[in-house]
Amino acid sequence: xxxxxxxxxxxxxxxxxxxxxxxxxxxxxxxxxxxxxxxxxxxxxxxxxxxxxxxxxxxxxxxxxxxxxxxxxxxxxxxxxxxxxxxxxxxxxxxxxxxxxxxxxxxxxxxxxxxxxxxxxxxxxxxxxxxxxxxxxxxxxxxxxxxxxxxxxxxxxxxxxxxxxxxxxxxxxxxxxxxxxxxxxxxxxxxxxxxxxxxxxxxxxxxxxxxxxx
DNA sequence: ACCCAGGGTCATA
DNA sequence: TATGACCATGGG
Numbered sequence: 001x002x003x004x005x006x007x008x009x010x011x012x013x014x015x016x017x018x019x020x021x022x023x024x025x026x027x028x029x030x031x032x033x034x035x036x037x038x039x040x041x042x043x044x045x046x047x048x049x050x051x052x053x054x055x056x057x058x059x060x061x062x063x064x065x066x067x068x069x070x071x072x073x074x075x076x077x078x079x080x081x082x083x084x085x086x087x088x089x090x091x092x093x094x095x096x097x098x099x100x101x102x103x104x105x106x107x108x109x110x111x112x113x114x115x116x117x118x119x120x121x122x123x124x125x126x127x128x129x130x131x132x133x134x135x136x137x138x139x140x141x142x143x144x145x146x147x148x149x150x151x152x153x154x155x156x157x158x159x160x161x162x163x164x165x166x167x168x169x170x171x172x173x174x175x176x177x178x179x180x181x182x183x184x185x186x187x188x189x190x191x192x193x194x195x196x197x198x199x200x201x202x203x204x205x206x207x208x209x210x211x212x213x214x
Numbered sequence: 215a216c217c218c219a220g221g222g223t224c225a226t227a
Numbered sequence: 228t229a230t231g232a233c234c235a236t237g238g239g
Contacts, residue, residue: 020220033220040219043237078236082222123222143220161228188220 002172003155008179011186015193018185021133023048026101027059029134033126034086035077047077059099063091086121093119101134109137124162132184138177140169141184145191 023029028048036044050073051057062070071084093115097103104112109131116127124142131137142165151158156165175183 036219037221038219038234039221039236040238043219046237076236078219079221079234080236082234086222121222125221129220141220145220184220191220 002174004169004173005175007153008173008175008183008186011190012182015186015189018182018189020181020185021129025057026134028057030090030130031057031062031087033129033133034083034090034121035074037079037083037121037126039078044077047074050074050076059091059094062087063095063099082121086119089120090122105135109139112137113139124166128166132177132180136177138180140166140173140180142166142169143184143188143191145187146184149187149191149194 021029021032022045023032031051032044032048035047048057051062054073056062056065056073067084067088070087071080074080074083074087077083091099107115112135113127113131116122116130117124122130128139128141131139132141142162147156147158147160147165150156150165156168160168169183173180173183
């Protein structure tokens with residue numbers, strides 16, 4: 001049993017299921033992934049709620065109004081000009097697949113990932129969030145918490161790039177897609193839970209309960 | 215007032 | 228490759 005599997009079990013038993021992604025549709029997950037970039041989830045959630053209020057939480061409708069009309073509706077998510085443009089470009093790309101997630105599902109994961117990465121403001125974490133939480137592909141989502149927590153645990157040096165960290169999980173974590181879903185959500189939960197002020201803090205995970213895992 | 219939050223991009227060395 | 232600046236709102 002690899003350490004990554006044991007840490008997952010610990011996190012799950014400690015925090016319980018996180019029920020990600022908090023959205024009703026695959027489209028809402030995707031838009032949410034863009035809006036949540038580098039802002040608190042509550043900020044992103046307000047923007048999504050605002051779109052829903054205006055009955056714009058569908059690809060066709062959102063595509064029809066354009067970036068200039070989207071921007072003021074998502075102000076609460078920050079970077080609203082960049083994000084509005086990103087949503088508009090994504091929707092333009094999505095027209096090639098008839099605004100259909102069924103059609104998207106026909107593509108292999110690697111191809112989909114490369115396509116998504118071509119789009120503005122869709123970097124590795126956002127692309128993987130869409131792949132995992134909207135399309136249910138077995139992809140590990142790496143974020144700043146992942147790097148920080150697992151570096152503190154001594155399992156990473158802190159100098160690995162995104163892909164290297166992702167491969168570490170793909171090779172060693174033997175979970176289902178649902179487990180991949182929970183793992184990332186639990187890491188975010190744990191990252192907020194413990195002291196997250198840079199390198200060291202006494203009452204953090206290492207001193208308190210992460211040692212028990214290892 | 216400062217820091218950070220479910221990042222990405224671009225310029226610079 | 229590796230930093231730094233920038234985007235921008237809202238809560239602590």
